[in-house]
Amino acid sequence: MKQANNRKKPEWLKIALPAGKNAASVLGIIRANNLHTICTSGRCPNQGECWGRGTATFMIGGDTCTRACRFCNVKHGRPEPLDPSEPERVARSAREMNLKHVVLTSVDRDDLPDLGAAHWANVIREVKKENPAATMEALVPDFQGRKELLQAVIEEAPDVISHNLETVRRLSREIRGGKATWETSLSVLRQVAASGLVPKTGIMVGLGETRQEVLETITEARAAGCRVITIGQYLQPSARNVAVKEYIPPATFEEYRLAALAAGYRHVESSPLARSSYHAEKHAR
Ligand code: SF4
Numbered sequence: 504m505k506q507a508n509n510r511k512k513p514e515w516l517k518i519a520l521p522a523g524k525n526a527a528s529v530l531g532i533i534r535a536n537n538l539h540t541i542c543t544s545g546r547c548p549n550q551g552e553c554w555g556r557g558t559a560t561f562m563i564g565g566d567t568c569t570r571a572c573r574f575c576n577v578k579h580g581r582p583e584p585l586d587p588s589e590p591e592r593v594a595r596s597a598r599e600m601n602l603k604h605v606v607l608t609s610v611d612r613d614d615l616p617d618l619g620a621a622h623w624a625n626v627i628r629e630v631k632k633e634n635p636a637a638t639m640e641a642l643v644p645d646f647q648g649r650k651e652l653l654q655a656v657i658e659e660a661p662d663v664i665s666h667n668l669e670t671v672r673r674l675s676r677e678i679r680g681g682k683a684t685w686e687t688s689l690s691v692l693r694q695v696a697a698s699g700l701v702p703k704t705g706i707m708v709g710l711g712e713t714r715q716e717v718l719e720t721i722t723e724a725r726a727a728g729c730r731v732i733t734i735g736q737y738l739q740p741s742a743r744n745v746a747v748k749e750y751i752p753p754a755t756f757e758e759y760r761l762a763a764l765a766a767g768y769r770h771v772e773s774s775p776l777a778r779s780s781y782h783a784e785k786h787a788r
Contacts, residue, residue, distance in 0.1 A: 512750070513750045515752075515753055516736065516738070516750065516775055529559065529600055530543070532599045532600050533559075536592045536595060536596040536599075538561055538592060538593065538596055539561070539562040539563075539565075539566050540559060540561055540562060541560045541562050541608055541780070542554070542559055542780075547778055547780075549776060549778060549781050553780065553781070553783075554600075556603075556782075557600075557601065557602050557603035557784070558602065558604045558606065558783055558784045559597075559602055559606070560606040560607070560642070560780045560783075561596070561597075561605070561606070561608070562577075562609060562610065563589055563607055563608070563609045563622065563626050564585065564589075564612050564619050564622060565582045565583050565585065565610060565612075566578055566610070567580050567581065567582040567610060568580075568610035568611050569581075569582060569610070569612060570611045570613065570680060570682050571680055572669070572678065572679045572680055572683070573677070573678050573679075573680065573744060573745040574670075574678055574707065574710070574740075574744055574745055575740070575744070576740035576741055576744060577610060581614070582610065582612060582614060585612075585615070585619065585622050589622070589626065590622075590625045590626040590628070590629035590630070591629055593607070593626055593630055594626075594629040594630045594632065595633060597630055597633065597634050598634055602634065602637055603636075603637055603638070603784055604637060604638045604639070604640070604783055604784035604787060605630055605637050605640070606640045606642060606780045606783050607623075607626060607627065607630070607639070607640070607641050607661075609623065609642075609643070609644060610644075611644045611682070613647070613682065617652055617655075618644070618646050618647060618652055619644075620646060620652035620655040621655060623643070623655065623656050623659075624656060624658070624659050627656065627661055628659055631659070638662045638663075638784065638788075639661040639662055639663070639787070640661060640662065640663040640664070640665055640703070640786065640787060641659075641661040641664050641665070642665045642666070642667070642779060642780070643656055643664060643665070643666050643691070644666075645666065645684075645687045645688055645691050646691070647687070648690055648691070650690075650694055653691060653695075654694075657694070657698045657700060660700065661700065662701060662787035663700065663701040663702075663703050663731065664695040664698075664700050664701070664702060664703070665702070665703035665704060665705065666691045666692055666695070666702075666703075666704060667688075667704055667705040667779055668685070668688050668689075668704050668705070668720065668724060669683075669705070669706060670706055670707060670710050671706070671712040671713075671716040671719070671720045672685045672716070672719075672720065672723070673712070673716060674710055674711060674712055675688075678745060689723070689724075689727045692704055692724065692727040692728060692729055693728055695728070696728020696729070697728070701730055701731060701769075701786065701787070702727070702728050702731070703729060703730070703732065703733075703770075703779075703786060704724045704729050704731075705732065705733035705735070705778075705779035706720060706732075707734075707736065707737035708734060708735070708737065708755075708759075709736050709737045709748055709749045709750060709751050710737050710745065710747075710748055711748040711749070714755065714758075717759055718759070718762055721759065721762055721766055721768075725763075725767060725768060729768065730768060730769045730770070731769060731771075732763050732768050732771055732772075732773075733771075733772040733773070733777050733778065733781060734756060734759050734760075734763075734771075734772070734773040734774075734777060735772070735773075735774065735775065735776060735777035735778050735781070736750065736751055736775040736776070750775075753774065753775060756774050757773070760773035760774075769786075770782075770785060
């Protein structure tokens with residue numbers, strides 16, 4: 504299948520999106536509760552496997568982001584006000600889907616005085632109340648580096664708090680835009696590490712980075728206290744997003760996986776189809 508940037512996809516990236524009863528029932532619950540999931544909006548190749556394993560990723564804070572990262576397909580612009588019923592809707596859906604592991608992520612809400620931190624805490628608290636047996640990961644925004652806002656999420660004690668560096672230091676500004684900075688993201692990971700919760704990060708490759716830069720990123724994130732890292736192939740979601748520069752072969756992902764394990768990470772997901780929530784239930788153990 505030709506990519507928007509006319510780069511032919513290699514065999515190892517050819518996948519079939521999920522079908523069958525389980526996928527349909529999960530989709531039904533998501534739609535019935537008017538929820539946003541990165542699984543569907545990101546056309547994630549691992550939907551079937553994750554849903555089958557009792558893991559799903561909910562996007563909170565609405566469907567419109569105040570930022571415009573060049574790799575992301577989420578709508579950008581002026582968001583609607585937060586929906587106070589969202590915590591209850593997410594919690595109920597997780598229960599109806601019988602999820603064993605809940606991943607929460609959000610659009611950035613730079614438009615709100617607390618950047619959405621209180622809403623984050625409410626959703627975590629409600630999901631935990633309705634799903635006491637489930638583990639949870641919070642894939643948080645950078646809260647513009649404001650420690651008191653991240654602390655509000657830390658105090659709800661999700662098992663894992665992740666924040667994605669997304670790419671290597673040199674490409675950070677070009678790929679993520681000006682609002683997100685490398686240093687701010689590292690400070691988020693350091694604060695999580697200091698809290699005793701499990702810090703996790705993720706990057707995409709195939710955006711023009713060098714092998715050496717990826718190895719340096721693995722080391723730098725580990726030095727910031729990260730214990731889990733995901734490394735996956737960037738895939739261009741639409742023609743308006745940045746183009747794929749390179750399809751990284753599986754052997755290189757294996758090299759990155761071994762380098763990350765040698766650096767002391769507890770969990771490493773490094774493969775062409777790895778995404779930040781891939782096998783996430785393992786990272787909470
Ligand atoms: S902040 Fe997150 S949701 Fe917003 S554009 Fe960037 S990646 Fe997408």
